[in-house]
Amino acid sequence: MTDMKAQESSYKTDELIARDIDAYLLKHQHKSLLRFITCGSVDDGKSTLIGRLLYDSKMIFEDQLAALEADSKRVGTQGQNIDFALLVDGLAAEREQGITIDVAYRFFSTENRKFIVADTPGHEQYTRNMITGASTADLAVILIDARKGVLTQTRRHSYLVNLIGIRNVVLAVNKMDLVGYDQDKYEEIVADYAKFAESIGIKAFTPMPISGFMGDNITTKSANMPWYQGPTLMAHLETVELDVAADQVRPFRMPVQWVNRPNLDFRGFSGLIASGVVKPGDAVRVLPSGKTSTVTRIVTLDGDLQQAVAGQSITLCFADEIDCSRGDVITLADAPVQVADQFEATIVWMADEALTPGRAYWLKIGTQTVSASIHAPKYQVNVNTLEHMAAKTLELNAIGVTNIATDRPIPFEAYEQNRTLGGFIVIDKMTNATVGAGMIHFALRRSQNVHWQALDTSRETHANLKNQKPAVLWFTGLSGAGKSTIANLVEKKLVRMNRHTFLLDGDNVRHGLNKDLGFTEADRIENIRRVGEVAKLMTDAGLIVITAFISPFRSEREMVRQMMQPGEFVEIFIDTKLADAEARDVKGLYKKARAGELKNFTGIDSPYEAPENPEIQIDTSKITPEQAADLIIERLIP
Amino acid sequence: MVAADETVKLTHLQRLEAESIHIMREVVAETEKPVMLYSVGKDSAVMLHLARKAFYPSPPPFPLLHVDTTWKFKAMYELRDRMARESGMELIVYQNPEAVAKGINPFDHGALHTDMWKTEGLKQALDKYGFDAAFGGARRDEEKSRAKERIFSFRSANHRWDPKNQRPELWNLYNARKAKGESIRVFPISNWTELDIWQYIHLENIPIVPLYFANERPTVQRNGLTIMVDDDRFPLNPGEVPEMKSIRFRTLGCYPLTGAVESYAKTLPEVIQEMLLTTTSERQGRAIDHDQAASMEKKKQEGYF
Numbered sequence: 001m002t003d004m005k006a007q008e009s010s011y012k013t014d015e016l017i018a019r020d021i022d023a024y025l026l027k028h029q030h031k032s033l034l035r036f037i038t039c040g041s042v043d044d045g046k047s048t049l050i051g052r053l054l055y056d057s058k059m060i061f062e063d064q065l066a067a068l069e070a071d072s073k074r075v076g077t078q079g080q081n082i083d084f085a086l087l088v089d090g091l092a093a094e095r096e097q098g099i100t101i102d103v104a105y106r107f108f109s110t111e112n113r114k115f116i117v118a119d120t121p122g123h124e125q126y127t128r129n130m131i132t133g134a135s136t137a138d139l140a141v142i143l144i145d146a147r148k149g150v151l152t153q154t155r156r157h158s159y160l161v162n163l164i165g166i167r168n169v170v171l172a173v174n175k176m177d178l179v180g181y182d183q184d185k186y187e188e189i190v191a192d193y194a195k196f197a198e199s200i201g202i203k204a205f206t207p208m209p210i211s212g213f214m215g216d217n218i219t220t221k222s223a224n225m226p227w228y229q230g231p232t233l234m235a236h237l238e239t240v241e242l243d244v245a246a247d248q249v250r251p252f253r254m255p256v257q258w259v260n261r262p263n264l265d266f267r268g269f270s271g272l273i274a275s276g277v278v279k280p281g282d283a284v285r286v287l288p289s290g291k292t293s294t295v296t297r298i299v300t301l302d303g304d305l306q307q308a309v310a311g312q313s314i315t316l317c318f319a320d321e322i323d324c325s326r327g328d329v330i331t332l333a334d335a336p337v338q339v340a341d342q343f344e345a346t347i348v349w350m351a352d353e354a355l356t357p358g359r360a361y362w363l364k365i366g367t368q369t370v371s372a373s374i375h376a377p378k379y380q381v382n383v384n385t386l387e388h389m390a391a392k393t394l395e396l397n398a399i400g401v402t403n404i405a406t407d408r409p410i411p412f413e414a415y416e417q418n419r420t421l422g423g424f425i426v427i428d429k430m431t432n433a434t435v436g437a438g439m440i441h442f443a444l445r446r447s448q449n450v451h452w453q454a455l456d457t458s459r460e461t462h463a464n465l466k467n468q469k470p471a472v473l474w475f476t477g478l479s480g481a482g483k484s485t486i487a488n489l490v491e492k493k494l495v496r497m498n499r500h501t502f503l504l505d506g507d508n509v510r511h512g513l514n515k516d517l518g519f520t521e522a523d524r525i526e527n528i529r530r531v532g533e534v535a536k537l538m539t540d541a542g543l544i545v546i547t548a549f550i551s552p553f554r555s556e557r558e559m560v561r562q563m564m565q566p567g568e569f570v571e572i573f574i575d576t577k578l579a580d581a582e583a584r585d586v587k588g589l590y591k592k593a594r595a596g597e598l599k600n601f602t603g604i605d606s607p608y609e610a611p612e613n614p615e616i617q618i619d620t621s622k623i624t625p626e627q628a629a630d631l632i633i634e635r636l637i638p
Numbered sequence: 639m640v641a642a643d644e645t646v647k648l649t650h651l652q653r654l655e656a657e658s659i660h661i662m663r664e665v666v667a668e669t670e671k672p673v674m675l676y677s678v679g680k681d682s683a684v685m686l687h688l689a690r691k692a693f694y695p696s697p698p699p700f701p702l703l704h705v706d707t708t709w710k711f712k713a714m715y716e717l718r719d720r721m722a723r724e725s726g727m728e729l730i731v732y733q734n735p736e737a738v739a740k741g742i743n744p745f746d747h748g749a750l751h752t753d754m755w756k757t758e759g760l761k762q763a764l765d766k767y768g769f770d771a772a773f774g775g776a777r778r779d780e781e782k783s784r785a786k787e788r789i790f791s792f793r794s795a796n797h798r799w800d801p802k803n804q805r806p807e808l809w810n811l812y813n814a815r816k817a818k819g820e821s822i823r824v825f826p827i828s829n830w831t832e833l834d835i836w837q838y839i840h841l842e843n844i845p846i847v848p849l850y851f852a853n854e855r856p857t858v859q860r861n862g863l864t865i866m867v868d869d870d871r872f873p874l875n876p877g878e879v880p881e882m883k884s885i886r887f888r889t890l891g892c893y894p895l896t897g898a899v900e901s902y903a904k905t906l907p908e909v910i911q912e913m914l915l916t917t918t919s920e921r922q923g924r925a926i927d928h929d930q931a932a933s934m935e936k937k938k939q940e941g942y943f
Contacts, residue, residue, distance in 0.1 A: 018915060021907045021908065024911075029841065032647065032650060107831045131806075257664060258667050268695075272810070300694065301694040307646075311652070312652070420810070423808065425811045425813060432815040432816055
C-alpha cells in the first residue's frame with residue numbers, strides 16, 4: 001500500500017495549477033471528452049481497474065481515501081491492502097452482495113481529456129447493462145484474466161461491443177502479475193483473441209498487458225514487462241483518435257425536438273444535430289413530408305451562429321412557413337434520408353416479460369414515438385457461442401433479428417450509418433417500461449411517401465396487353481420437396497395456354513443477382529427480399545411469376561406477400577416430410593449437412609416454418625408432380 | 639458536409655452543454671407540467687443558465703420551485719429573487735406548513751429538520767402543483783450512489799425511488815412515459831463534475847451567491863465544522879462571540895448545517911485553484927452525509943432529492 005501512495009502520477013498538473021491557474025483553466029477548457037466502457041466478468045478485476053484509474057489520476061480525496069482504507073479493512077477482499085473495487089461499488093445492496101448490479105458512471109480527467117467511464121456488472125443482467133453502458137461509449141476496454149485467456153464471456157463482450165458499433169477496442173490482458181509477467185502467455189492470448197475478433201468483424205484492436213491491482217501499465221510503464229513497447233492504458237486513452245468528428249463529414253440531419261414559438265414573429269426548430277454541418281443559406285428538407293426551405297438563422301442565446309456541427313444543440317429558422325414539428329427530421333435538401341414503415345432490426349430484450357410478437361409497443365427513435373409491432377424473431381443470437389438459434393420470442397437479455405412494422409412511415413438511417421436515426425428503444429404500452437433496444441438494418445419496403453418515378457405506361461396496360469392477370473406463384477418447402485420440378489411443370493402448362501410467365505429458380509438466382517449472398521439466416525432473408533422485389537417488378541410488367549425457393553421463414557414470405565398487390569401472391573406449400581426429402585436427397589445436400597459440411601441447412605440445423613394458411617397445399621406423398629401441377633392450374637384458372 | 643480536415647472539435651464543456659440542453663427539451667416536449675427545482679447553489683445556477691439557452695428566445699417554459707427551509711443564507715434569498723426576475727420565470731417558494739407551525743429548526747430537531755423541510759416539503763410541493771417532472775441539479779460525481787442514478791429517475795406515486803427498478807437509458811433516448819400520479823426527477827447535469835461546473839460558471843460569467851468567494855465573516859465552531867452566524871437566530875453559547883474569519887463555502891445549504899472552509903480565494907480562478915489543490919471531497923462540508931454509510935442512498939429512497 002505504501003508503494004502505491006508513493007507512486008507519483010503525472011496526470012494532475014499540480015504545478016501549473018499553483019503557478020498559473022488562468023493558464024490551467026484555458027487548457028482545461030479545451031479538453032476533449034472520451035466516453036468509454038470497461039467489459040469484464042466478476043473476477044476480471046474491472047472495478048479494481050477503474051478504482052485504480054481514479055486513484056492514479058488523483059480523483060480521490062483524502063476523506064474518501066480514509067473511508068476507503070477503513071472499508072478495505074472491514075469488508076475488502078484484499079487483506080490489508082486497498083480494495084480499489086470498493087471505491088466504485090455504489091449501492092448498499094450490492095456492497096453487501098459483493099457485486100455491482102447496475103450501470104455506474106465515473107469521471108476523471110487528465111491534462112488532455114475528460115473521461116466518463118461506464119461501469120457495468122458481470123452477472124446475468126450483463127447484456128442489458130452492457131448494451132446500455134456501451135450505447136454512449138466511444139471506446140471499449142475488454143478485460144481478460146491472463147490466467148484464463150479468451151473465455152466465453154470475452155466473446156460475449158466483444159460481440160456486444162461490435163453490435164453497438166464501438167470501433168475503438170482495447171484488449172487489456174489483466175492480472176499479468178499472477179502469471180509472472182510472462183510475455184509468451186500474453187502473446188498467446190492476443191493471438192487467440194485476434195483470430196476470434198476477425199471472425200466477428202472487429203477490424204482492429206489495441207492489446208496491452210496490465211495489472212490493475214499492482215498498477216502495471218496503467219499510468220506508468222511497467223518495469224516488470226520491459227518486453228512491452230506499447231503505451232500504458234492511460235496514455236492510450238489520452239491520445240486515441242476519436243471518431244466524433246466523423247459525424248460531421250456526413251450529410252446534415254437533425255431530429256426536431258421542440259418548436260420554439262415565443263411570439264408570432266418567431267418560429268424556430270430546436271434539436272441536437274445528429275450529423276453534418278448546417279449554415280444559413282443551406283437548402284433543407286423536412287421528412288417525412290419532403291417539404292423544402294432554406295435556413296435563415298441558427299439561433300442561440302450567445303448570438304446567431306455562422307455554422308453549427310454534429311453534437312451541438314441549436315435552433316433553426318427557415319425562410320418559408322412550412323410544416324415541421326417534433327419527430328420530423330431536417331436534412332440537407334439534396335441528401336435526404338429514407339422514409340419507411342417496415343424494417344429489419346436487431347433487438348436486445350431488456351425486460352423480465354418476454355417479447356410478444358405481433359403486439360403493439362411504443363418505439364422511440366430520434367425524437368419521435370410511434371406505435372409498432374415486432375414480428376417473431378427470424379433468429380436469436382446465442383451471445384456465448386454466437387450461433388443463430390430459432391426463436392419464437394426474445395427473453396430477458398436475448399438478442400435477435402426481426403422485422404418491425406410501424407404505424408406510419410418514419411425517417412431513418414441504418415444504425416451503422418447513424419446511431420441517432422437508426423437506434424431505438426421499445427416501450428411497453430401498459431407498464432411504460434423500456435423493454436428493449438434496437439438497431440435498424442434496412443427498410444423492407446419503401447414507403448408510399450418516397451417519390452416514385454411516375455410511369456405513363458401503367459401495370460394495368462402491361463397486364464391487359466398480355467391478356468392476363470399478373471400473379472406470383474410462390475413455391476415453398478424443404479430442399480428436395482419437389483418445388484422446382486412442380487414449378488417447371490406449371491410453367492410449361494401455362495405457356496401452352498399462352499400465358500406470359502417467368503420462373504425464378506433459387507439456384508439460378510444465386511448464380512447472378514444474389515451471388516454475393518451466403519446461407520446465413522441474414523443472407524437467406526436478403527435473398528428472399530431481393531427475389532420478392534424482382535417478382536414485384538415482373539408483376540408490374542404483367543407477368544405470372546413462378547418462384548421456387550425453400551424460403552423457410554414465415555416472416556419473409558409474409559414480407560413478400562405484402563409487397564404485392566392484394567390477391568396477387570399465391571403461396572404454394574409443397575408439403576414433404578423431412579424423412580422423405582432426405583431419403584430422396586437429389587443433390588446430396590442432406591448427406592453433407594448431416595456430416596456437418598453444410599451449415600444452416602433447412603431441416604437439419606436451421607428451422608423450416610411451415611405456412612399456416614397457404615393458398616395451395618400439395619401433399620407429395622399422395623399425388624405425383626404431374627397431378628400437383630394440374631391441381632395448381634385448376635385452382636389458378638378455374 | 640465538410641471535408642475531414644475542416645471538422646470542428648467540440649470541447650468537453652460544449653458536449654456537456656449540448657447534452658443538458660437536449661435533456662431539458664425532451665422533458666418539455668414529453669411531460670405535461672415540468673418544474674425546475676432551484677436551490678440557489680452553483681449547480682442550480684448552471685442548470686438555470688442551461689435552461690435559458692435551451693429555450694431561447696422563449697423564456698424557459700416552466701417555473702422555478704424553491705423548497706425553502708427558512709434557514710438558508712440571506713445572500714441565497716437575494717440571488718434567488720434576482721435570478722427569477724432576470725430569467726422571466728415564475729418563482730414558486732414552498733415551505734412545509736407543518737414545519738412552519740412546529741418551528742422546525744436545525745438546532746432542536748436534528749435529522750427531522752432535513753426530513754420535514756426538504757424531503758416532505760418537496761413531496762408536498764410536487765403534489766400541490768401537480769408537477770409530473772422536476773429538474774434537479776444532482777451530479778453523478780458527487781457521491782457513490784449517485785453514480786448509478788439515471789438521468790430520468792422514476793418516482794412512484796408516493797415519491798419513492800426504487801434503485802432496482804429504474805429504466806435502462808440508451809444513447810440519448812429518454813423514456814418519459816409514466817402512469818398517472820408517477821413523476822420523474824430529471825438530472826440534466828448528471829455528467830458534469832465539480833470542476834466542469836466551476837469552469838462553466840467562469841466561462842459563461844454566471845451569477846452565483848457571493849458566499850462561494852472568501853470574505854471576512856462571523857464564525858463559530860460546531861461539531862468540527864466552521865459555521866457562519868448568518869442571523870441572530872443562531873444560539874450562541876453563553877459569552878460566545880463569533881470570530882471573524884476569511885471563509886468561503888464549497889457547497890450551500892441551511893446556514894447552521896453548512897461548514898465553511900478557511901480561504902482567501904476572492905475570484906473564481908482562485909476558488910478553482912483551491913478546489914483543485916484541495917484534498918477533501920465536496921460533500922464533506924455537509925452534515926447530512928455523515929450519519930451512516932450510504933446515507934445518501936437511504937435518503938434518496940425516502941424521497942430526498
